[in-house]
Amino acid sequence: MTLRDYLRILRASWLVVTLVTLATVAAAAAYTYTATPQYQSTAQLFVSTQQSDTSEAYTGSLYSAQRVTSYADLVGSRELASTVIDDLGLDAEPGALVRSVEAAVVPDTVNLEITVTDADPNEAQRIAQGYAEAMVNLVRELETPTGQTTAPIKVTIVDPADFNDAPVAPQPTRNLVLAFVLGLLLGVGVAVLRDLLDTTVKSTDDIADATDAPLLGAIGYDPSVKSSPLITSLEPHAPRVEAFRVMRTNLQFVDVDKSSKVIVGTSALPAEGKTTTTVNLALALAQGGERVLLMECDLRRPRAARSLDLDSSIGVTTVLVGKASFDDAVQHVAGLDVLASGAVPPNPAELIQSGAMKDLIAEARQRYDVVLIDAPPLLPVTDAALLAAQADGAIVIVRHGKTSRDQLAGAVHRLQQVDAAPLGVVFNMTPKTTGGYGYGYGYGYGYGYSPDGSTPSSARGKAEAKAARQAEKAAARSGGRGKRAKD
Known part of the structure; x- marks a missing residue:
């Protein structure tokens, strides 16, 4: 992964990183301010030998350095802990007392430090001093040869146990700083792991990896879609309206050799905005002066006519079975002709493959500049693929963060x-x-937002949007001249 990938992940998952960091800091703060304060006391001992001359002094020094390490290990023995408990009259178990005592040899010396940690500073001092005295007696007992009264090596208390009323734990500043750093690293790790495990389409690169088909446009997320799904209910220069206008412009460059186009609007799976996108694209094309027919060929779960407040009882299936003519079944709304689904049949796939459907599509092609077919999703059923085979092709609607790369590749493969x-x-x-204030449209027509979340400069975005509008006007004028010539 590159630095750009990490920045993209952090920008997309900043909330996760923040929550994990705050949770870690909160846990550390709770532990820090509820933990019992601990105090320490340290006593220092000196290990020496008896010598009579310089050579013996050197040898004795080496001997003391070797022995002091062994004495440090003895401090952690249960036997010495039992002796201290008896001497001080402590109400403790040897194992518990051993866990509160540490012994360390000062480097390059024969000094031994015994440190005791306890919740009471006075008790810590008393136990540390008791350990130091018990250690002196233990060494004398262990090092005195049998039949003699004097040991060749001795331990002397050179620094009695000190009293320190400043707690050594917990340390609020250190704990919170470490918790912040750990939480930040943990949050970034969680975000990266989520991104690695997330196979949904989240950028134009993901789309390019799944298909060679061009990106016709990108529609930004708008929470008002549920209440106002159609672009005809929005202001003329609303961002979502502009997005469909640019998509309309881009669609003019698809199959430029064909004067009349039949295009299927579909998706990999349900709930990806297929019907809403297809209906709005049809409305945008109609507003641009094209003769447009919207055919509702989702004969399993029709939604298009309902979104336009039209009667769906008469439509495609009615014409296919011969109960109504094409002209009688077509409805009109906002400059758009709509052929609703009609009654839901028990055999949608058979109707779609019928000769009557081929004739219906052929008649629609002759009458209109653009025929948009709202079809079911590609992966659950074969209807959309069958319709796309009879049409000029299909537009695949992909939902950001929901459609996976494998699902998109599978949908394209189903068409192929x-x-x-x-x-x-x-x-x-x-x-x-x-x-920002706009949406990314693909082909560079965008400002404010882009499909992968990057933000181009406002000046560039405005220039590209202006160029797109000029292209649309030129195309509309060209279409108008063509129609007048035909008339």
Whole structure:
């Protein structure tokens, strides 16, 4: 992973990192301020030998240095702990007392330090002094040869146990700083792990890895979609409206040799914004002066006509079974012609593969500049692939953070299996970034937001948006001249 990848992860998962860090600091603070304060007392002992001349003094010094390490180990013995408990009359178990005592040899010396930790500073001093005195007696007993009264080596208390009323634990500042650093590292680790385990599409690079189809546009996440799904209910220059206008412009460069286009709008799985995107794209094309027909061919869970407040009882299935003519079944709304689904049939796949469906699509192609077909998702059923094989291709709607890369690749593969062309991808519900006000559209037409969360400069974004609008106007004028020539 590159530094850019880490920055992207941190920008996307800053809340996770913050929560983990705060939780770690809170846990450390709770432990720090509820823990019982601990105090320490240290006594220092000196190990020496008896010598009569200089050579013996040197030899004795080496001997003392060798023995002092062994004496440090003896401090942790249960036998010495039992002796101290008896001498001081302590109400403690030898094992518990041993855990509160530490012994260390001062480097390059024959000095031995005994440190005792206890919740009471006075008790810590008393136990440390008791250990020092018990150690003197233990060494004398162990080092005195049999039949003699004097040991060749002795231990002397050179620094009695001190009294210190400043607690050595807990240490609030150190604990909180360490908890912050640890929490930050842990939060970053969690964010990186989530990103590695997350296979959903979150950037244009993810789309490029799954398919060679171009990115036709990106629709930013808008919480008001549930209450106002159609662009006709928004202000003319609302960001979502602009996004569909730029998508309309980009769609004009798909199959430029064909005067009439039949395009299927689909997705890999349900709940990816397929129907809403297809309906709004149809409305945007109609607003641009195109003759547009929206066909609701999701014969399993039709939603398009309902979103336009149209009657869905008469439509595609009605025409296919011969109960209504094409003209009688078409409904009109906001400059758009709509052929609703009709009654939900028990055999949708058979109807879609029928000759009547081929004739219906062929008639629609002759009458309209663009025919947009709202189809079911690709992976659960075969309907969309069958429709795309009869059309010029399909637009695949991908939902940011929900559609996985494997699902997108599988949807494109499903189209390729029936020799249908994936004409492009629409990146739906892309996240917003701080400080912007637009959406990323693909092909460089964007400002404020981009599909992968990066924020281009406002000047560049405005220039690109202006260029897109000029291209749309030119295309509309060209279409108008073509129509007048035909008339």
